[in-house]
Amino acid sequence: MTETAITKPNPETERQPASTEITKQAWPIRFLWKLADSRELTLVILIALLVVVMTVVYPNNFPTRYNFSAVMLNAAQNSILVAGMMLLMIGGTFDLSIGSALALSGVVAGVVVAWWGLPAEAGLLAGIAAGAFCGLINGVIVTRININALIATLATMAIFRGATQLVSGTGVTPIGDGFKAYGQASFLGMQSPFWFALFVVAAGWWLVARTRYFRQFYFIGGNAHAAQLSGIRVARITLTGFIIMGALAGLAGVLGSARLNSAVVSAGIGVELSVITAAVLGGASLRGGEGSVLGGVLGVLLIALVQNALIINGVGVYWQNIIVGLVLLFAVSLDRFKQTHRS
Template structure:
């Protein structure tokens, strides 16, 4: 019995760190293939983090959906619609950027309610979101008359192009290190109090040291260029909030419970329809934020913006350890998965690889990641 527990624990640890090992492997590969030495420069890594921010935000929204055993194919089109509407509100109607952003986020929530209502009415999420994907794409084409919508509002562009000052970056890093150290100590004390197994103190300190090293390396590298890009700072903020929601709240525990065993969750008194509606609202809001960040970075909204982004979001979640069979995964894993996908795009672009090869590689990675997930599930049984 003890051997079985150790075996399962070992499998979980391997899966937990697979994406980190894969990321290091990808970076090492592109570093060696890149004759120009561009890939691991502070400037390119800064651009890489900016590029991944949209996919990361979208992946966090998709994570909530996948954990609950659903899928939302409309998120990519909603990114395009949200970015287009936000740009139109400022460019055509002269609206204040702050109000335009608020209304755009509300639009995302309304679209989430639209999809969630159909799902609660019995329509499969695949079909309901597929309808939304087509409808939202058609809506932005109609609203913009098929033309690009420029936006040059400095306050709006700030979200996509600005950098956190180096000093502030170090302050944020110090807060993150203190917070991580406190949480590690508190978690250890809690496990000891309730009689759970804990790592040796030496191993605990080793892990903590590695995490602190990663934080300091990240801050130092970003400050070597211009500072932490504002989009990635927003991504990290959202990730912290959603991680707390997913792991420390009743709502989060119920979402995972539904994904793990829907019938058991229903019998335990969980309001499945209410939770379903709420996760679709969250995913809609995440898509609208992703659309805002994309438009703020590019300075223009186009009718094809966000095209195929939903598939990148699914791939990011699965690569990051989210199970398509529901009830398993982490927000941080989804963000790391987005970083893996962005690294592949960025690295292949630096190598001047044809665009079709990028799609082929990402498609293969998605299939392999899903296969590994299903294989591990079957093996676990």
């Protein structure tokens, strides 16, 4: 992008929409343009393609109710997490400590229910509160002490993991039947984490896309200084974003421990990177200001489906990582394509 190219005041050139350029181009380019313009569309097409191919090739293994339910159960945790991560990334920041916060929340819930003998609901709430508290700590460090989010949450990732071990030693097993129901109960053939995830995703999608409060994250991520000078309380809102992320990590942790009826201290290791991968796949940028919760969830689903397809194919687990990496590179290359062909 050059100064001259963008500031040319000639009204004739300025009044022409940028897209008139592309109508002259061949259809593969136009198709790529459409894809590049909407990450959600790209992902829906990729997911649909994958589903169709798998259904044709493996009619007995892939399109079954059991397989669908299994894929969704696996995707539930990351779908909940990606809603929060997307919010943070739209606001130009991120949280690496979510895996540790998730483990701590699960353990807190386990301790409250199994050791203290309180009802399952108390455990559920205590777990989510523990997650939110982790988020609060992250938010305070990042927005009030002004430490870079990478360093701050790298540090708290270690701290929360250590706290998890401190609280419970090796974990809490079993937690209890009442508690277990929150992770294992099933409705319409789908297990409860799926329904929790569906609720979080639908609410998050609408809230982030449509409400004034969450719209502010887009401005903060777009230009934090200008946002501050536009009357947006940048620090306070970013802090809220971290608390929401933490609470969602707490929910995911509680659901995970309920599903296993066991709170393990090693839960959620490495989950932060797979969630950030899904968010970037879903249209988030590390610079901030763009993305949508829907995109992030589609990113999670695509990764889950690719992994499922590879398992059904009998492809080794090492290949899964390679292919997820390639899909990510492909999606991000589309952005580069968009940037170099616009203007």
